[in-house]
Structure formats: C-alpha cells, structure tokens
Amino acid sequence: MELHEPELRDVPVTAVLAALADDVRLQIVQALAEGGEHACGTFEFGVSKATRSHHLKVLREAGLTRTRVAGTSRFVRLRREELDRHYPGLLDAVLTGPARPA
Amino acid sequence: MELHEPELRDVPVTAVLAALADDVRLQIVQALAEGGEHACGTFEFGVSKATRSHHLKVLREAGLTRTRVAGTSRFVRLRREELDRHYPGLLDAVLTGPARPA
C-alpha cells in the first residue's frame, strides 16, 4: 500500500506552499487543525470523492498529513508538531489568516 | 500604467501561497528580503527577461511586492510590514526555512 509519507526535510518548501495554495485543500487543513483524526469521508466540500482523494494525496505527499489505515476507512491527521518545527509560524499564519475571502 | 497593486485584504490567502509556491519567485522574494529596492534587471536566475517580468507581475498582483517606476527602470521591494501584519510568521517561516533542497 506504501502510503508514501515523506520526511519534511525531503519536501521542498515550494511543494508545501503549493499544497496549501488550493481552496479545497486549505479547507481540509483548516478542518484538520481542529485536532484529532478525521475519516476521509467526513470532508464534505463540493467535490467528488475522486477529487477529495486526490487532494488528500497531495497533502500527504507534501508532508502535511499522516494517514492511518483502519479497515476500509482511513484516518487523516495534521502533522502539526513537525510542521511547526520546520516552518514555525507557517500554519498559524495560514490558518488564522484574515477572514476567508469568498 | 496602472501598476495594479492590490490591498492585502483583497487577496485570497491561496493567491499569496500560490505566488510563493514557485522556485524562481521564491528566490526573488529571498533576494528582496535582504531589504531595500532591487531593480528588475538585477535578478539573475536562469530565465528570460519575459519570464522574469511575468514572475514579478505575479508577485505584485498577489500583494507581495511594491513597484516604483523610475525612468526606464522599475524598482521592486517587498511589502514586508504589511505581510507580517496580515500573515504573522509567514514570510519568516518561508524565508528561514530548512536548507533549500535542490
């Protein structure tokens, strides 16, 4: 299954930023920032499950999330501590940003 | 000439992140972070001047830079204070990031 989850050290900054530079993915990250694990299916933005799966893959391969497989479900969580260590202030800046513009 | 320079409040976070999520542009921002104004021509990365002009436009329209026209030259500077106010920690996190991977 592989579940490719790179070390943050091996991910170019631009890849992390690119992963965050999408509306759907940013909403996912904001939901994950509430803490704990979220099953993939609990993300209900206006996209198909194929698209959602794609975005979760992008986040995972950019080193932003960690995924745990449990039966047919997958539980995703934000790699907050690692991210804060590698890019102090990045997540806070992005998450507590100005009132989300339309 | 117009020199479209939006208010940071009007720029979606994702646009700021997208602007930073490119190798050439990140190098430009890193150069600008040294402080002061830089003439466009002083950026010598391996791209044509058309491409450089394009990247500077992206940065400007994402609210990251301010441009002053002087004769045939244009001087660019980072909107650091504004950025730090709107996204505290973002620039620092991106600029002082881990040793730039190849």
Next chain:
DNA sequence: ACCTATGTTCGACAATCGTCAAACAAGCTC
C-alpha cells in the same frame, strides 16, 4: 533624430492541475 537600455506584452507551446465518472480494491456484514 538615431540608437541603446530596460521592461512589458503578445502569441505559442508543453506541462501540470483540478475535476469528474467509471472501474477497481479491500474490508465488513448478513
């Protein structure tokens, strides 16, 4: 007036991206 220097704009191109429906894989339950 010419020529040069500095940038921008205009196509054009290949590559990447976000999106979806459909097919697939794997586990759970009856």
Next chain:
DNA sequence: GAGCTTGTTTGACGATTGTCGAACATAGGT
C-alpha cells in the same frame, strides 16, 4: 459468497501555468 461501504486509481477533459522569442513601449544618451 453476495452485497454494501469506504476509498483509490484510471483515463479523460478543460483550464491554468511556466517558458520562450519576437514585437512593442518608453526613457536616456550621443
């Protein structure tokens, strides 16, 4: 095992992106 649930993978598509050379615009210098 049949069927359902959860999620991924596979094409396909239109849109966007990064890149370039060529043409254009504008300001100085001689």
